[in-house]
Amino acid sequence: MERGINTRCLHLLDEERTEHFGSLSYPIYQTATYAHPGVGKSTGYDYSRLQNPTREHLERIVAGLEYGTEAFALSTGMAAITLLFELFKPGDHIISEADLYGGSIRLFDNISKKNGYSFTYVDCARTDLEKEIRPETKAIYIETPTNPMMNVSDIGKISEICKNHGLLLIVDNTFLSPYFQNPLLLGADVVIHSGTKFLGGHNDTLAGFIVTKDPAISEKLRFLIKTTGAGLAPFDSWLLIRGIKTLGIRMEKAQKNALLLADWLKKEKIVKKVYYPGLPEHPGYGIMKKQSRGFGSMITFDVDTKEHALKILEDVRIIKYAESLGGTETLITYPTTQTHADVPEEVRLKNGITPCTLRLSTGIEDIEDLIGELEKVFAGLDE
């Protein structure tokens, strides 16, 4: 019988009890290189850019959580996406979700295009993707829910289109983590994570992952990671291993807080719109029910004026005005000048990101303190 996800966050199936003196905390192999027992002999390890036992332990855990055959741990989420895009060649065309993490758009527009790739950005939740496919199209790249507008697309449906046209389906699964969603089981070919977010979970380190179940892709990625050198460092790998131990209880608590907060925000006079897929009126609610085990803890909302949005950012105390998401602490972000500052203004506005838009990542604090703080901040807005 398959072990439950919380057990899999703690234990590997092939764990050998006698190794490492029985240490429950996986050792940090803080080494650059490995001594060979003799000429032509090897411990299986040569150099840490290519192999490191601590990183490999983490990679096996993440591969297991996402039902992949292999995972690759990179120094950041952006390093993971950058490495993955080395799979393409000049002339290749990629259909991408329009409402993506701003850093991904910055990468595609500034680096990938320079490398000769072209992109079509579409609202994947509401577009007939088949019509966008060209002879040189190689992949569809999505997030669901999207960052920050929380649009939900049907991974299974898009994977059908990809299979019919020989395209790679890449899903950035950062917002839900493998605890709530497994794109590979729904037909995706590659899963991306910013491990900085829910997997690490403590706002204390950066990391990124690529997970796949396709041996041909794995082989290419292994060569690329060895060649380009953005593998995750041993100590950061250990922090991720430790973070993942509590993935389940953090995700559950943060989601519980998000559901309560989204409901509360809806009733506030200055709040004009709440984008949270766990609200039954959200257009993606039905798809989420079908393809995910939860709704996550990201809430985007619009307030009535830009001045109010800025004052909220000034006045919060327990809630931190900071970029990032998915950690133990609740963060509030201003997409216009933070995460999505490099996305052209007209694209931002078209996607629905306005100067009145705020994004919340609920943490695991007591909900009374989060709502209590926002109540106070909202009440003081026009003083």
Ligand SMILES: *Cc1c(COP(=O)(O)O)cnc(C)c1O
């Ligand atoms: C943060 C984030 C990234 C980038 O990850 P880093 O670890 O910050 O490099 C990519 N995708 C999504 C959805 C993110 O939220």
